[in-house]
Amino acid sequence: xxxxxxxxxxxxxxHLSEGGMALVYRGRRLADDxxxxxxxxxxxxxxxxxxxARFEREAQAVAELSHPHMVSVYDYGRDGDVHFxxxxxxxxxxxxxxxxxxxxxxxxxxxxxxxQVCEVLAYAHDRGIVHRDIKPQNIMLTPQGEVKVTDFGIxxxxxxxxxxxxxxxxxxxxxxxxxxxxxxxxxxxxDLYSLGVVLYEAVTxxxxxxxxxxxxxxxxxxxxxxxxxxxxxxxxxxxxxGIILKAxxxxxxQRYQSAGAMREDLLGAAAHWSERPASAAEDTAVVAGAAHxxxxxxxxxxxxxxxxxxxxxxxLLVGFVGIATGWQVLxxxxxxxxxxxxxxxxxxxxxxxxxxxRANLSVQVIQQNYSxxxxxxxxxxxxxxxxxxxxxxxxxxxxISLGPEMVTVPDVxxxxxxxxxxxxxxxxxxxxxxxxSYDAALPAGVVLSQDPAPGASLARGTAVxxxxxxxxxxLILPNLVGLSLDDARRLLQDLGVALRRxxxxxxxxxxxxxxxxxxxxxxxxxxxxxxxxxxxxAAPERGTPPPQPIVTWAPRPAPPSNPAQKQxxxxxxxxxxxxxxxxxxxxxxxxxxxxxxxxxxxxxxxxNAEATGSGYTIMQVYIDNRLVQEIRP
Numbered sequence: 001x002x003x004x005x006x007x008x009x010x011x012x013x014x015h016l017s018e019g020g021m022a023l024v025y026r027g028r029r030l031a032d033d034x035x036x037x038x039x040x041x042x043x044x045x046x047x048x049x050x051x052x053a054r055f056e057r058e059a060q061a062v063a064e065l066s067h068p069h070m071v072s073v074y075d076y077g078r079d080g081d082v083h084f085x086x087x088x089x090x091x092x093x094x095x096x097x098x099x100x101x102x103x104x105x106x107x108x109x110x111x112x113x114x115x116q117v118c119e120v121l122a123y124a125h126d127r128g129i130v131h132r133d134i135k136p137q138n139i140m141l142t143p144q145g146e147v148k149v150t151d152f153g154i155x156x157x158x159x160x161x162x163x164x165x166x167x168x169x170x171x172x173x174x175x176x177x178x179x180x181x182x183x184x185x186x187x188x189x190x191d192l193y194s195l196g197v198v199l200y201e202a203v204t205x206x207x208x209x210x211x212x213x214x215x216x217x218x219x220x221x222x223x224x225x226x227x228x229x230x231x232x233x234x235x236x237x238x239x240x241x242g243i244i245l246k247a248x249x250x251x252x253x254q255r256y257q258s259a260g261a262m263r264e265d266l267l268g269a270a271a272h273w274s275e276r277p278a279s280a281a282e283d284t285a286v287v288a289g290a291a292h293x294x295x296x297x298x299x300x301x302x303x304x305x306x307x308x309x310x311x312x313x314x315x316l317l318v319g320f321v322g323i324a325t326g327w328q329v330l331x332x333x334x335x336x337x338x339x340x341x342x343x344x345x346x347x348x349x350x351x352x353x354x355x356x357x358r359a360n361l362s363v364q365v366i367q368q369n370y371s372x373x374x375x376x377x378x379x380x381x382x383x384x385x386x387x388x389x390x391x392x393x394x395x396x397x398x399x400i401s402l403g404p405e406m407v408t409v410p411d412v413x414x415x416x417x418x419x420x421x422x423x424x425x426x427x428x429x430x431x432x433x434x435x436x437s438y439d440a441a442l443p444a445g446v447v448l449s450q451d452p453a454p455g456a457s458l459a460r461g462t463a464v465x466x467x468x469x470x471x472x473x474x475l476i477l478p479n480l481v482g483l484s485l486d487d488a489r490r491l492l493q494d495l496g497v498a499l500r501r502x503x504x505x506x507x508x509x510x511x512x513x514x515x516x517x518x519x520x521x522x523x524x525x526x527x528x529x530x531x532x533x534x535x536x537x538a539a540p541e542r543g544t545p546p547p548q549p550i551v552t553w554a555p556r557p558a559p560p561s562n563p564a565q566k567q568x569x570x571x572x573x574x575x576x577x578x579x580x581x582x583x584x585x586x587x588x589x590x591x592x593x594x595x596x597x598x599x600x601x602x603x604x605x606x607x608n609a610e611a612t613g614s615g616y617t618i619m620q621v622y623i624d625n626r627l628v629q630e631i632r633p
Contacts, residue, residue, distance in 0.1 A: 096136035104205035118263035134194035196247025242273035343386035376403030403460030411454035432463030444471035444496030472494025480521035
């Protein structure tokens with residue numbers, strides 16, 4: 001996708017991150033060169049028409065929202081088979097990255113972040129938008145400390161989608177509310193539960209519920225009380241503890257009833273966390289009523305006074321029946337026969353389902369990963385090892401291959417080799433063999449052709465082979481007499497010819513550094529690799545450094561064991577200038593870039609540097625980080 005232009009409006013310039021539903025790229029808006037984030041739906045969602053239609057409707061709804069703590073959605077649409085959303089590009093990092101980097105954060109900072117998230121949730125909830133996937137990865141932090149919440153539209157669209165792909169789970173299971181884990185409808189309080197998990201992790205450095213599998217974690221959300229928040233074993237502030245535990249109530253009615261109320265507690269403007277829910281108040285009223293009943297005269301049995309006894313008897317009967325039934329269920333559970341888990345790895349999903357049925361088990365896909373070695377729809381892994389004894393009807397979680405990740409080959413023709421290498425590597429491909437050939441139209445070092453062709457779809461990491469121009473095989477040597485050495489060098493370099501030797505002759509009537517003679521003479525027809533020498537004027541004073549650097553080179557024969565190796569002896573005469581100048585020789589070849597020589601020298605020093613390259617090679621000579629000459633041996 002790198003380098004692709006979507007709908008003639010947005011250019012994808014780099015890769016940012018990957019999620020379960022989409023890939024996120026950095027891009028720019030061509031109209032004003034503004035940096036944007038571009039979210040591209042993964043292929044399995046992009047081909048579901050109902051989901052795409054709902055996704056576009058939700059993107060439109062979210063695009064109409066505007067809040068300083070919400071990542072703005074600028075545009076959405078499709079380009080061919082690519083469905084995308086264009087969003088505000090936020091400099092900084094997400095909260096999850098921060099927590100992984102520094103661990104738990106200060107409680108005051110966690111309250112600031114939580115209050116800003118509540119602010120944007122209140123804004124969205126008032127307009128009928130429930131996020132459904134609040135997690136640290138969706139909370140961006142700018143360098144100024146501001147919060148930006150992202151991914152409103154895509155989470156809402158998936159919540160209502162009819163996608164039936166096995167293993168599709170909305171949201172990260174560590175942050176799911178109990179009602180989401182049960183597959184029930186969710187409301188605003190689900191977002192506040194997820195925010196409670198985020199705050200728990202932020203102030204303690206740990207998640208309230210974790211486990212070996214998504215199902216284990218989901219069941220903990222449904223049935224287990226969260227551990228009391230502790231930071232390194234020590235209690236945290238009772239207020240933030242109360243806020244977190246209220247947000248993590250299993251019953252949505254016992255949580256905060258609005259994001260605004262939770263924000264007030266986080267800012268210290270209220271103490272809703274200490275208020276008992278309505279159900280608790282009702283229980284207190286019943287107890288108080290029973291106490292007043294004790295003051296009535298004894299010995300008089302009325303329907304009203306008999307009612308508690310009837311209720312108690314019914315409760316005992318129901319409890320007895322429940323215990324008996326529970327014992328039967330437990331006995332039946334403990335007596336379930338066991339089977340050995342088959343080895344699903346390496347089988348197709350259809351074969352794995354057949355193996356599971358024959359073993360009285362079932363399978364579900366919980367994760368999909370790219371693989372260069374395993375074909376798509378084949379099993380990469382399983383959560384229960386092969387041969388393990390499990391009870392029949394157990395669900396085994398599988399990881400399925402998506403096959404190799406496919407990327408688009410960029411067009412690098414008519415670019416320099418350095419630019420081509422960068423573009424290919426940015427596209428997550430590799431540069432293969434680079435071959436040279438003469439070309440009368442393009443100068444040396446420019447890509448003539450590539451294989452595969454631009455636009456082809458390749459597996460990530462595949463090599464792209466290049467053919468690079470060596471310039472014209474024969475050329476007419478221009479007149480260099482009268483030019484400065486720098487101008488003569490640049491003129492020859494444009495033709496793909498480098499100076500092999502420079503001689504200095506003291507002259508008082510010609511400016512130092514000017515070319516006096518040349519060999520061969522101007523107008524001669526030479527081949528690309530022929531040697532060109534010039535004589536330049538030097539100052540009459542003995543030992544005076546030249547006004548421009550003198551760079552010459554001589555080829556060295558390649559060793560018989562590696563005929564593709566390029567070797568050269570580069571000679572540099574340091575020019576007039578500062579008392580210490582850094583001479584650096586950089587080699588660019590098929591293995592990458594490296595420095596072959598780097599030392600400081602005085603004006604007038606003669607430097608001899610050996611340089612070696614593999615395959616097509618460019619050798620660059622720098623003086624004080626200024627490029628003086630390129631040599632293509």
